[in-house]
Amino acid sequence: MKATAMDRVLFGDNQFFGVNHMSEEKARAQQMRFQDLQAILDVLDAAYQEGIRTFMCTTHDRVAQICDYFRSNPAKYPDYQFYPCMPYAHKYANAVTEYGMLDALRMFLPQDGAVRAMLKGGVALASKDITVIMQLLVDAEMKMFHGLKTPVIFIQNVITDLLLGLGFNECFRIFHDHVRGKYGAEPGYITMNVPRLLDVLAGLGIDNPVVCANINKIGFRMCGGIDLYEKAIATRRFRPIAMSVLASGAITPREAIEYVCAQPRIESIVFGASSRGNIRQTKALIDELTRPELVETAPQA
Amino acid sequence: MIRVGMVGLGKMGLSHMSIVRAHPEVTLVAACDTMTYLTDVLAKNTGLKGYVDLDKMLAEEQLDAVVIATPSKLHADMVQRALDHGLHVFCEKPFVLDPNDGERLVQLADSKGLVTQVGYHFRFVAAFQEAARIVHAGALGTVHHVRTEAYGPVVLRPKGGTWRSAKGEGGGALYDYACHAIDLVNFVAGVPAAVSGVVRHGVFSRDVEDEVYCSLHFADGASGQLCVNWSDESFRKMSTKVTVWGTNGRLTADRQECQIYLRQAHAALPGTPTGWSVRYTTELSKEVWFYLRGEEYSGQIDYFVQSVKQRRTDGENSFRSALQADRVVSMILADSTGTGSPILGLSSKAPAAKSILERLFG
Structure with a gap:
């Protein structure tokens, strides 16, 4: 399968859902502002006007409403696309706390007899059942995107890294095959542990994977250290997407973008912003500082 | 190995x-x-x-x-x-x-x-470690009040069938949420000697409390407040915060940041000016070898x-x-049963928490 090129600049969604790694007050102020769907759509529209047509978003319940809007306005946004990141983990975590693991799982799966039989309490799950359950969970998360372009589909870092630590590598293979087979899309992996994940994916024979991770000048949440990350980016065969490039505001925009653009082969940069001014500034910085000779194809396998 | x-x-x-x-x-x-x-x-x-x-x-x-x-x-x-x-x-x-x-x-x-x-x-969250360091250094002067808070969206409906909603099994907001807030007080400001004015109410739960409030009393005369509510949907996930007031200023810390106000710069905190300063998790956090959900989870396992x-x-x-946190939990249980005994660790003796509907309509 020939790799689809990703856009250089992707728009993120943390600001819409009260995620801010530096300040709970700021996160709450953003939640208040973006309680109104129109406020979110206005920002996405502003980003589109600035030339950003890819929205990389978690499968938060509210994203369904955003999807509805773009589905009803294809003429206005003919080339718009989503990079879904699944799942919105707090939804599952809260359900597990409230209902227990098995009942929570039941809640998120279709209510047909075959699934119910599979999840009968105390009965061991066969390997094929794991495949089916994972496929069903992916399908449930993908429902809100029907009819929209989703060329890359991600597993969120909390799940990627949980599976990575547990050594449940088979899940990455199941996800990979299902995303390609059913959605004709490229599977992506968000992680805080790039070097370790690359080893595991290589071991599974998953070639040149899309991997989204924190890549920033201060080494914030880059496990294994900034040096190891830089080495992996320079030498290993994968398609990096840089996130948290501004480290939630800990680095000035120019310094932050300069650093990321100086790394070889970072294919895309994802950032979130709440005002057209900030979107324009960051996009312009990326356009200005990107050196096309550095954004080349990955090293040969 | x-x-x-x-x-x-x-x-x-x-x-x-x-x-x-x-x-x-x-x-x-x-x-x-x-x-x-x-x-x-x-x-x-x-x-x-x-x-x-x-x-x-x-x-x-x-x-x-x-x-x-x-x-x-x-x-x-x-x-x-x-x-x-x-x-x-x-x-x-x-x-x-x-x-x-x-x-x-x-x-x-x-x-x-x-x-x-x-x-x-939370003792491995950099912002709380910073708060403890500042208080222990004496930079806030004599501490006279502490407030510790924990809010989150765990129980939002009158339902739920896990041990977390079962009395006597360590369910309820007291054991699940409040003990974190209590341990943070112990960590940052010291262990309270007594508690009073305990409120343990169910908001949606019938058998356990969903909110816990009480006053804390320290041996040196300082006071404190504990505010815990796990039925607060306005929080995306558990949010814990500790605020300490002293004669030379105050600080507020949560998972993301530590805000400090010093009336006078203090010799124990070189580089921290008079007035406001803020230290963020992005600068305070130490790198961990593996990250899942937060540096603190890896940090505590590595420490072990x-x-x-x-x-x-x-x-x-x-x-x-x-055990010091468990003792404070016991004091809260004892106070809410009205026994007045400082240490009585049997949750089964506590009266069933009433839901808000029961309280309003009998």
Whole structure:
């Protein structure tokens, strides 16, 4: 399968859902502002006007409403696309706390007899059942995107890294095959542990994977250290997407973008912003500082 | 390599196991849980050796340490069995429901020279460590008031069938949320000597409290407040905050940042000016070797591993330290039963928390 090129600049969604790694007050102020769907759509529209047509978003319940809007306005946004990141983990975590693991799982799966039989309490799950359950969970998360372009589909870092630590590598293979087979899309992996994940994916024979991770000048949440990350980016065969490039505001925009653009082969940069001014500034910085000779194809396998 | 066994594979157990397995100085030997569908899946897909029976695992496997993440009411007995086998123990919070058990287990671990730790992970959050450092340095002057808060969206409907909603099993916001807020006070400002004015109410739950409020009283005359509500949907996830007022200023810390106001710059805090300063998690956090959900979860497991290697028995979050939080929980239970006894650790003696509907309509 020939790799689809990703856009250089992707728009993120943390600001819409009260995620801010530096300040709970700021996160709450953003939640208040973006309680109104129109406020979110206005920002996405502003980003589109600035030339950003890819929205990389978690499968938060509210994203369904955003999807509805773009589905009803294809003429206005003919080339718009989503990079879904699944799942919105707090939804599952809260359900597990409230209902227990098995009942929570039941809640998120279709209510047909075959699934119910599979999840009968105390009965061991066969390997094929794991495949089916994972496929069903992916399908449930993908429902809100029907009819929209989703060329890359991600597993969120909390799940990627949980599976990575547990050594449940088979899940990455199941996800990979299902995303390609059913959605004709490229599977992506968000992680805080790039070097370790690359080893595991290589071991599974998953070639040149899309991997989204924190890549920033201060080494914030880059496990294994900034040096190891830089080495992996320079030498290993994968398609990096840089996130948290501004480290939630800990680095000035120019310094932050300069650093990321100086790394070889970072294919895309994802950032979130709440005002057209900030979107324009960051996009312009990326356009200005990107050196096309550095954004080349990955090293040969 | 330290050989570790996992006990309990619920939400926290799986999270711990992922981190333990990723630790370069640890071999995960086996895991024990009554949910065989889970241990079977992990056995087939990750080569994990699974047990249903703790005693069998302890008897058959050569372990150095266990990580216990079972429902709270099981902690005391399981910790005892692990210590009896001469194993170092990391136990999820709260440590035990009855401080008498806790006292016995502290003695037992001490007598055997074993390393113990309880999963009060907020002590490994950089912003709270910074708060403790500033208070302990005396930079705020004489501390006269502390407020500790924890809010989150756990119980939002009159329903739920897990042990977290069962009285006497360590369910309820007191054991689940408040003990974190209490341990933060103990960590940052010291252990309260008494509590008063306890409110434990159900908002949606019938059998356990969903909110806990009380006053805290310190031996040196300082006061404090505890405010906990796990039925607050306005929070995306658990949010914990501690505020300390002293004669030379105040600070507020949460997971993300530590805000400091100093009336006068203090010699113990070079570089911190008079007036406001803010230190963010992005600058304070230390890098961890593996990240899952937060640096603090990896940080506490690594700390335990290093403690085992060094035989450090008086480290952060030891059983002795965590028992202090259990004692405050007991004082809260005693105050809410109206017995006035400072230490009475039987949650079953507490009256059933009333839901808000019952309170309004009888």
